[in-house]
Amino acid sequence: MKKVFTKIETYIAAFVVIVAILAGVWNLSFAKARPADYHGFSAHRAIKHINAIAAEPSSVFNQPQLEQTRQYITDTLNLFGVNNHRVSHNPRLVWNRKTETQYIIPVDNIYASISGASGVYILLTAHFDSNPCYVTWPKPSTPAGAGESFGAADNGYGVATLLELAAVLSQSSTPLINGVKFAFLDAEEVGLMGAQALVNEYSEWLENVNFVINVDARGMRAPVFMYETSTNNSRVIQFFANAGRPFAFSIAAEIYRILPVGSDFTVFLEAGFKGVNLAVLNGLRYYHTEYDRIENICINTLQAYGNTILPLLREFTSNPKYGDMDFFYSDRDSVFFTILPNVFVHYTTTTSWIIIAITMVFFVLLAIVLTLKKKITMSKALKSALLWLAFIVVCAGAGYLISQILGLAFGVSFDMIFMLVPFDFGFLIIAAILICALSFAVLKLKKKLKINTDETLFGGLMLNVILTFAAAFALHGGTFIWLFPSIFTIAALFVKLVEKEKVSKIISLFLNSFLVIFTIILTITIVVSLFWAVTIGSLMILLIFLGIALTVIMPSICKIYNLNFSEGRKDIK
Numbered sequence: 001m002k003k004v005f006t007k008i009e010t011y012i013a014a015f016v017v018i019v020a021i022l023a024g025v026w027n028l029s030f031a032k033a034r035p036a037d038y039h040g041f042s043a044h045r046a047i048k049h050i051n052a053i054a055a056e057p058s059s060v061f062n063q064p065q066l067e068q069t070r071q072y073i074t075d076t077l078n079l080f081g082v083n084n085h086r087v088s089h090n091p092r093l094v095w096n097r098k099t100e101t102q103y104i105i106p107v108d109n110i111y112a113s114i115s116g117a118s119g120v121y122i123l124l125t126a127h128f129d130s131n132p133c134y135v136t137w138p139k140p141s142t143p144a145g146a147g148e149s150f151g152a153a154d155n156g157y158g159v160a161t162l163l164e165l166a167a168v169l170s171q172s173s174t175p176l177i178n179g180v181k182f183a184f185l186d187a188e189e190v191g192l193m194g195a196q197a198l199v200n201e202y203s204e205w206l207e208n209v210n211f212v213i214n215v216d217a218r219g220m221r222a223p224v225f226m227y228e229t230s231t232n233n234s235r236v237i238q239f240f241a242n243a244g245r246p247f248a249f250s251i252a253a254e255i256y257r258i259l260p261v262g263s264d265f266t267v268f269l270e271a272g273f274k275g276v277n278l279a280v281l282n283g284l285r286y287y288h289t290e291y292d293r294i295e296n297i298c299i300n301t302l303q304a305y306g307n308t309i310l311p312l313l314r315e316f317t318s319n320p321k322y323g324d325m326d327f328f329y330s331d332r333d334s335v336f337f338t339i340l341p342n343v344f345v346h347y348t349t350t351t352s353w354i355i356i357a358i359t360m361v362f363f364v365l366l367a368i369v370l371t372l373k374k375k376i377t378m379s380k381a382l383k384s385a386l387l388w389l390a391f392i393v394v395c396a397g398a399g400y401l402i403s404q405i406l407g408l409a410f411g412v413s414f415d416m417i418f419m420l421v422p423f424d425f426g427f428l429i430i431a432a433i434l435i436c437a438l439s440f441a442v443l444k445l446k447k448k449l450k451i452n453t454d455e456t457l458f459g460g461l462m463l464n465v466i467l468t469f470a471a472a473f474a475l476h477g478g479t480f481i482w483l484f485p486s487i488f489t490i491a492a493l494f495v496k497l498v499e500k501e502k503v504s505k506i507i508s509l510f511l512n513s514f515l516v517i518f519t520i521i522l523t524i525t526i527v528v529s530l531f532w533a534v535t536i537g538s539l540m541i542l543l544i545f546l547g548i549a550l551t552v553i554m555p556s557i558c559k560i561y562n563l564n565f566s567e568g569r570k571d572i573k
Contacts, residue, residue, distance in 0.1 A: 054152035059131065080170045089107040125214045129187055188263070223279050363486070387451075464548065
C-alpha cells in the first residue's frame with residue numbers, strides 16, 4: 001500500500017477515472033428552469049398549463065374533464081393570438097378493460113398554426129388525454145390501484161411545451177420564413193386515434209408539412225431523449241443536431257424500430273413523414289399510473305423540453321433551405337450519439353462503413369507488427385480474449401441472477417422490460433462495483449498466466465473489433481459503442497512501436513487516458529439510459545455492456561499505472 005500511494009502514476013490513474021465518471025454523470029444532467037420573465041422558453045410559465053390540465057384525470061372515459069382540457073388549450077391559444085381550430089373527427093368504439101364495457105368516444109383534435117412566408121411548415125404534436133390506468137405498478141409505500149393517471153407528465157409535459165412554444169413564437173418580432181403547425185391530439189392512450197384521424201380524415205392539413213416532432217413522456221425526470229426517428233435519416237439528424245441539448249443514440253432508435261410498440265409518431269412514420277420522437281424516460285414508476293400527478297413532475301425536465309425544441313424551431317423558421325418539401329429526404333441512415341452535453345457526434349452509414357473498414361485494416365496490421373516485433377505473443381492474446389469472454393459471460397449470469405433474486409425478495413415477477421423494485425438504481429450501482437472488482441481478479445489471473453498488459457489489452461481489443469464487425473451487419477446503429485474504443489485502443493497499442501522511451505510514455509499516457517475517459521463516459525450514458533428505459537430486469541444486458549467496456553478500460557488503467565514516470569523518485573517516508 002505504501003508503494004501504491006507513493007507512485008505518481010496512481011494519482012494520474014485515479015484522476016483519469018474520477019474525471020471520466022464525473023463527465024459521464026454530467027452527460028446525464030439537464031438545465032435548471034428559466035424564470036417566468038425569461039424571453040425564451042420558461043418552464044415556470046409552462047408549468048401553469050400542467051396545473052390547469054392535470055388537476056383531475058382526463059382519460060377518454062372521463063369526457064367532462066377531457067372537454068375542459070380541450071377548452072383550456074383553445075382558450076390559451078386564443079390568448080396568445082395563435083390561429084387555431086377544433087375538428088370533430090369520426091367517433092370511435094373503445095373497449096374499457098376496467099369496466100368491461102364498450103364506449104363510443106368523440107375524437108376532437110385541436111389544430112393551430114403560425115404562418116411563414118414559404119408556406120412550408122414543421123408540425124409539433126402532443127396528445128392531451130391521460131392514461132385510463134389499466135395496469136398499475138406498485139410503489140413501496142402506497143397501495144396500487146388508488147385511481148387513474150392525472151396525466152401530469154404523460155402528456156402534460158407535451159401539451160405545456162407546445163403551448164409555451166406557441167407563445168414564444170407568436171411574440172417573435174421577426175417574420176417567419178417557414179411556418180409552424182401544432183396538433184393537440186385526442187385519444188392517444190386508447191389506440192393512437194387522434195393521430196390516425198388527422199392522417200386519414202384531415203390529410204389536407206398535412207400537405208405542406210415536411211417535418212414532424214412528436215412530444216411525449218415515459219417518465220418524470222431526465223434529459224429529453226430522442227429515441228425514435230424516420231429511416232434514411234441523415235438529413236433529419238443533421239437538423240436535429242441544432243437542438244439545444246441533442247441527447248440521442250442511434251442504437252436506441254434502431255432497436256425501437258423493431259419493437260412491437262408505438263406512439264402517435266408511429267402513425268406519421270407510416271404515412272411517410274420525416275421527423276423525431278421525444279420523451280423523458282426516467283421514472284417509470286409514474287408512467288401510466290395513479291402517481292402521474294402534478295406534485296411529482298420536475299420543472300427542470302419541463303425546461304429541458306423547451307431547451308431541446310426551441311432552437312430547432314428557430315433554425316427551421318429562419319432558414320429558407322427548409323422551405324423545400326423534399327429537404328429531409330435522403331438515401332442513407334446516420335449513426336449518432338451524445339458523448340457530452342451539446343457534443344453530438346453524427347455521420348452517415350457510408351462514412352461508418354469506411355471507418356470500420358480502415359479500423360479492420362489497422363487491427364490486422366497491428367497484430368502482425370506487434371507479433372513480429374515480439375511486443376505480444378498472439379497465443380497469449382487469444383487466451384486473454386477467451387478469459388475476457390468468460391468474464392462477460394459471468395457478468396451476464398450475475399445480472400440475471402441478481403435481478404431474479406430481487407424479484408423474489410420484493411415479490412415482483414421477473415420482467416426484462418418492467419420490473420420495479422425499491423432502491424433499484426442503488427442495486428445497479430452495487431452490481432457495477434462488484435463487476436469492476438471482479439475485473440481486478442481477472443487481471444490478477446492473467447498475471448499468474450504470464451499474460452502481460454499489452455496482451456491483456458489486445459485481447460479486449462479483439463472482442464471489441466469482433467462486436468463492431470457483427471453489429472455492422474446486424475445493428476449498425478450500435479457500432480459506435482465498440483468502434484471508437486477499438487480505434488483508441490489500436491492507437492494506444494501502436495505507441496509500443498515508438499523507439500524514444502520518454503516520447504512513448506507521454507503519448508501512451510495521453511492515448512490511454514483518452515481511451516479510459518471516452519469509454520467510461522459512453523458506458524455510463526448508455527447503461528443508465530438503458531436502465532431508465534427498461535428497469536432493473538435488464539440488469540443482465542446492462543452488465544454485459546459494462547463488462548465489454550472493462551475489457552479495454554482496465555488494461556488501459558494498468559498501462560497508465562505502469563508508465564514509471566516516478567522512476568528514480570525516493571519513496572515518501
